[in-house]
Amino acid sequence: MNYLEVSHLKKRFDKTDVLHDISFSVKEGEVVSIIGPSGSGKSTLLRCCTFLETISGGGISYMGKKAVEVNGSGKLEYAPKKEFREIQHYFGLVFQNFNLFPHYSVLRNIVEPQRLILKKSREDAEKTAMQLLEKVGLANKAKAYPCELSGGQQQRVAIVRALAMSPSILFFDEPTSALDPELTGEILEVIRLLADDHMTMVIVTHEMSFAKAISDRVIFMADGYIVEEGTPKQVFEHPEKERTRQFLAHYS
């Protein structure tokens, strides 16, 4: 089954078209990387998929359920409220700037959403949190506050916070772009770990060698279009389009 299905998605800001007719899907267990130059619409696409932006055309479905669609008369049609909330639980998002809650300890950042939204018991939520923190090597930081952590540690906590909500798909919006080059490694390592566990992921990234190593599929975007899509081997080693070759030339 397709976990995510985006069909003919369009996004317009005022009078500028940012995304033109984007269609792609993500299957269970797949790792899809979205690459492309700045301003190509990668992040906007992710923000549309996570409903942080409204869409101007097309539709988005999760697990075969229509989440949002622009109907014939150009009006946005969302799934019924209850179903929409359920659909929101299918995915998580890791931000470029982590966006941890600064007034909460690491543990509370991870525990409170589980308790509040998933209605888990404190015991249960804390168990999940500690197991996941253990996995990313931060169990000893459970009581710390975000301001006491390095950027890489904050991002690992943000990943744990998203994972604790047990999403079916995890989106990453340039997860290493706000980090020192020395710290990107630890984040990429965690994502690799998740890939080994067959977590379904969509990653917007500028880390080409990482995208090449980890992805099942790579999507190259430019100027609001999907220019080329294929296995890492196809896109990185035998790109068909001139625009892709131009872009990749900067990285070799």
Place this chain on the structure above:
Amino acid sequence: MTFLEIVAQLGDSMLNSIWIFLLTLLFSIPLGLLICIARLYAWKPIQWLMKIYISVVRGTPLMLQLLVIYFGPYFLFGMRLTTSYRFWAVILAFSLNYAAYFAEIFRSGIQSIPVGQHEAAYILGYGKFQKFLRIITPQMFKRVLPAVTNESITLVKDTSLAFAISYIELFTEASMIAAAETSMLPYLVAAIFYYVLNLIVAGVMSMLEKRMNYYKI
């Protein structure tokens, strides 16, 4: 009147000033938060109403507002003014006035929270109310603390405006004694009392700020 008698009498009326201060804070802070929320998130006409309210309250003197609230019931409806109403008129006028300022302070605090905090809460599934209560407001309070300190210190001094309707607080008392005794001394003592009160206010607020220092935004 001896010096000590003056101090004792002013000390008594200072308690009235302190009551005005405390009750005004007690009422104006929650009211300010409510006005701020309505100003930001309510149905559009309510937002406009709040904007007008804030604009009028900030744009006219507190003393004038106090007089309107105190004499209004008599001039407009011929109601008899009781002695206890004098006190409550002060509290009402001050609370309504300070709520407008607090509303704007809180608004600046809320709007300074990075949009990422809203987005993270939304993605995790927090409802609007949950997000506001748990994520936005606590961070807002930390951010606005210095501005609230400023406002509180101004309030301590503004309590002297109750003089306008002859409510006996520190300043009214000092003026009366000064006139009766033809002496500057009561003013000096009153000044020292106000100053000490504000030292305490500033001290308490800086303690609060330190307690909130366990995290950075």
